[in-house]
Amino acid sequence: MxxxxxxxxxxxxxxxxxxxxxxxxxxxxxxxxxxxxxxxxxxxxxxxxxxxxxxxxxxxxxxxxxxxxxxxxxxxxxxxxxxxxxxxxxxxxxxxxxxxxxxxxxxxxxxxxxxxxxxxxxxxxxHALWVTDGADPVRYISTAAGIELAGEKIPCSGAGQATRAVVTALDPSGGTRLLLLPLGRGEIVGNLPAGLQGVRGAATGRVDFTGIRHEADAVFGAAGDYLREPDFSTGAWRASAVAAGGLASLVEAARAELVARGRAGHPQQRERLGRMFVHEQAAWLWLRNVAPIAENADGDPDHAVASVNLARIAIEQASLDTIQLVQRSLGLSAFVQSNPVERICRDLATYLRQPAADEVLAGAAAYFTDHPPGSGLA
Ligand SMILES: Cc1cc2nc3c(=O)[nH]c(=O)nc-3n(C[C@H](O)[C@H](O)[C@H](O)COP(=O)(O)OP(=O)(O)OC[C@H]3O[C@@H](n4cnc5c(N)ncnc54)[C@H](O)[C@@H]3O)c2cc1C
Incomplete structure (x- = not known):
């Protein structure tokens, strides 16, 4: 500009x-x-x-x-x-x-x-991004006036709230295409079959696009572009960044409660607090390390994907370990619904459910077995 x-x-x-x-x-x-x-x-x-x-x-x-x-x-x-x-x-x-x-x-x-x-x-x-399909995947046919959609996306965060969405849809030849859709043209927004334990405020539901028409220029890119690497895999670092923020707020809430209850000085509480701070800082350091690697379009794509995969697993594990430490440290208080700690634990555990965790760790292990971290991790 x-x-x-x-x-x-x-x-x-x-x-x-x-x-x-x-x-x-x-x-x-x-x-x-x-x-x-x-x-x-x-x-x-x-x-x-x-x-x-x-x-x-x-x-x-x-x-x-x-x-x-x-x-x-x-x-x-x-x-x-x-x-x-x-x-x-x-x-x-x-x-x-x-x-x-x-x-x-x-x-x-x-x-x-x-x-x-x-x-x-x-x-x-x-904007929302809806790429996960249920039993009735979204697809479209071409019409004289543009395209007509059928099928539903599930789960969809921001359902009924976002006014624009990027969705994946099968084209008439069965290729996966990207669509940028203005919302509010009659698509039907519904709830998930059952509610989520955490991240309940993200308006995560289902959106049925059956019978909805859009202009042909809603389609962008070529078939398969959504899954194009390394972008598809490296994008996971951004979910980890959000989770690391949640982890930091959980540690702070637990610290403040232990101090307020006069329990922070107890040797075992001290040790658990120390471990929480280690996890919080480790997550932040992983983020600082991996963000530029993930975003560098000129870097080695395999290295970028493997590094993001490791970071994702490291931040997930740091978060899960911290939830346990916090619950052990605060006791029943961490399970009282009026205590923000109770909600943050649920939100964080739910947010961490990202696709294909086993595959991600196995892929990173395979890469760094052939490219030992000493020569590969920036
Ligand atoms: C709060 C929330 C909001 C969301 N919002 C959106 C949204 O707006 N848009 C959207 O598109 N998606 C959304 N999603 C869905 C999200 O993108 C993922 O699809 C979902 O979180 C995947 O989690 P999962 O645990 O079911 O993954 P899975 O990949 O099913 O993993 C579960 C376990 O199964 C293992 N596994 C995976 N594949 C196999 C296999 N083939 N064989 C054996 N084991 C396997 C994994 O390693 C893991 O251990 C949302 C999810 C959440 C939690």
Missing amino acids: WGQTVENTDARIAALLARLADLAGPAQANAQRLDPEGGFPSADVDALRAAGALHAVVPAMLGGLGIGTEAQQASATAHCLHLIGGGSLALGRIFEGHLNAVRLVMRIGEAAQRRACAADAQAGHL
């Missing part, structure tokens, strides 16, 4: 990070208030919009800040996701979906589609 210098992009990013840090406290309070009925954090999404976060994911040349879409902003992206996840993992799920959807359009879409998506993000549209 004309007149946008590196200096003013840096200043705008610093201002965005400061605003996101201010939003974390209200987001935590709202998450606690909304959790029992699984309410959507509309006020927090509005606050993200007002802070410029929805638009920040657009590349700088289209007026945004390149958060999640430009390699040089890898570290700022990690900070953003960590801060938002620290406020609320449900909000983090929503923001991560928005970022990932816009990123796909920016990497794969035509110039006109990229411009339209950037304008939508600037106008405050919340």
Whole structure:
């Protein structure tokens, strides 16, 4: 964009990070208030919009800040996701979906589609990314006027809340294509067959697109583009960044409670606190290490995928271990529903359910067996 210098992009990013840090406290309070009925954090999404976060994911040349879409902003992206996840993992799920959807359009879409998506993000549209299918996968046929869809996506975060969605759909030849869809054209939003234990505020449901028509230019990219590596696998680092934010807020809640109850000085509580801090810091260090590797388009793609896979497993394990430590340290209090710790444990355990964990670890093990970490891990 004309007149946008590196200096003013840096200043705008610093201002965005400061605003996101201010939003974390209200987001935590709202998450606690909304959790029992699984309410959507509309006020927090509005606050993200007002802070410029929805638009920040657009590349700088289209007026945004390149958060999640430009390699040089890898570290700022990690900070953003960590801060938002620290406020609320449900909000983090929503923001991560928005970022990932816009990123796909920016990497794969035509110039006109990229411009339209950037304008939508600037106008405050919340994007979702729905790529998981149930028994009735989404597909489309071509018509004289464009395309007509059938089938449903499940699970879908932001269902009934997002106003734009990137979805995968089978084309008439059976190839998997990407569609950028304006929502609200009659698609039917429903609940999951049963509710989720955690991340209940992310409006995760099902969306039936049967009979919905769109213009032909809703389709972007070629068949198979969504699964194109290394992007498909390296994108997992962003979910880990949100989870690491949740982990940090869990450790802080446990620390504060132990101090308030006068139990932090007990030797065994001290030891558990020490282990919690180790996990929190380790997760952050993994993120700092892996974000630039994942985002560097000129790096070795196999190394990037294997590094993200290791980071994902490391942050998952650090989080699961911390949940155990916190529950042991606080005792029954960690299971009382009015205690934020109880919700954060549920949210974090649920958020960590990302696809194909075994395959991810096995793939990383195979890579680093042939490329020993001493010569491969940056
Ligand atoms: C809160 C929340 C919101 C979500 N929102 C969205 C959304 O907006 N859009 C979207 O597209 N998706 C969404 N998802 C779904 C998400 O993208 C993943 O599909 C889902 O979380 C995968 O988790 P899983 O544990 O079922 O994975 P799985 O891959 O089923 O893994 C479960 C276990 O099975 C093992 N396993 C995997 N494959 C095999 C196999 N072939 N044989 C044997 N074992 C296997 C794994 O290693 C692991 O141990 C959401 C999920 C959550 C939790």
